[in-house]
Amino acid sequence: MKKRISTLATILLIALLATSTVYAGGNIKLSSVQISKGSLDFSGLMTGLGGYTQGVTVAFTAFGKPIIRCTGSDGDSGEIEHSKTTVLGQMQVPNSTIIVDKGKVPVGIQVDFTVDQLGGSDLLCQTFRENDPDDVWTAHLIDTTWTQANIDVYNGANTSGTLLRHQEYTCDTTTETKTFVNCPLTLDQSFH
Numbered sequence: 001m002k003k004r005i006s007t008l009a010t011i012l013l014i015a016l017l018a019t020s021t022v023y024a025g026g027n028i029k030l031s032s033v034q035i036s037k038g039s040l041d042f043s044g045l046m047t048g049l050g051g052y053t054q055g056v057t058v059a060f061t062a063f064g065k066p067i068i069r070c071t072g073s074d075g076d077s078g079e080i081e082h083s084k085t086t087v088l089g090q091m092q093v094p095n096s097t098i099i100v101d102k103g104k105v106p107v108g109i110q111v112d113f114t115v116d117q118l119g120g121s122d123l124l125c126q127t128f129r130e131n132d133p134d135d136v137w138t139a140h141l142i143d144t145t146w147t148q149a150n151i152d153v154y155n156g157a158n159t160s161g162t163l164l165r166h167q168e169y170t171c172d173t174t175t176e177t178k179t180f181v182n183c184p185l186t187l188d189q190s191f192h
Contacts, residue, residue, distance in 0.1 A: 027190065028056070028153050028165050030107075035169055035183040039112030040064070040146050046093070046153070050103040054156045055094040056164065060109040062087050064146035064171075066118060070125035072135040078128055079142070084118050087111045092157055115139045146171040146181050164192050 033044035040062045049056060063085050071077040089109040097105055118124055118139075125137035149169040155161040169183035 027192065030151060030153075030165065030167060033151070033167075033169075033185070035149055035171070035181065037146070037173070037181040039110050040087075040144070040149060040171075040181065041108070041110045042089075042149065042151060043106070043108040045104060046107050047104045049093070049098045049101075049105060052098060052155055053095050054161070055092060055098065057154045057156060057158055057161065058091045058093065058107050058109065059150075059152045059154065059159050060089045060091075060111055061150040061152070062089075062111045062146060063148040064113075064144045064173075066113040066141055067143040067145065068115075068118070068124050069140045069142045070121075070128045070137045071140065072128065072132060072137050074132075074135050076128075076132065076135065080124070080127070081145070082113075082118055082124065084113060085147075087113055087117070090159065094157075113141060113144060115141055145173045146183070147173075149183055162191070165190050 028046060028048045031045050031047065033042065035042050042060045046058070066082045066084060068080050068082055069077055070080065089111040091107055091109050093105050093107070115121060115124065121137060121139040124139035128137050129135070148171055151167040152159070152163060153165040155164055166187070166189045167185060168187040170186045171181050171183040173181045
């Protein structure tokens, strides 16, 4: 009987020691998060990914107002601020990457508006065309005033999986040069 208990205890101890924390289903954390301007870029390190056998999906949603310059073929130009406010980027992290990286994965997503997403030159430059109907107007995205960014991590290969973590950043774009954006973390929620 003692030998059987000793053997069972040994097997349990070996099983405990052999179980990797990669498969433990961790508490996902985002660290070293940086949000920078050009377009709006998010980069960071995600940890605690062990145990998500279908991988995870990171969604980066940015809110802002694009600034458009309409240029006519005669050289006239004018700027408008578009009312469009949301753009989304995603990154899938497959389980194979999680295992290789032992539950720590660098993540990075870049989002930006394009003239086509905003309706194209015809729609964007409509006001200028009405004032000068004989000219051909072309829209160019010159900047975006970013106001907020959200990062959501979902279990699985798309955003229909269970939400694991949600972070919100409030952004302040420097108004003089519009070359710098400061986005401090204002909300951090874990759902697992």
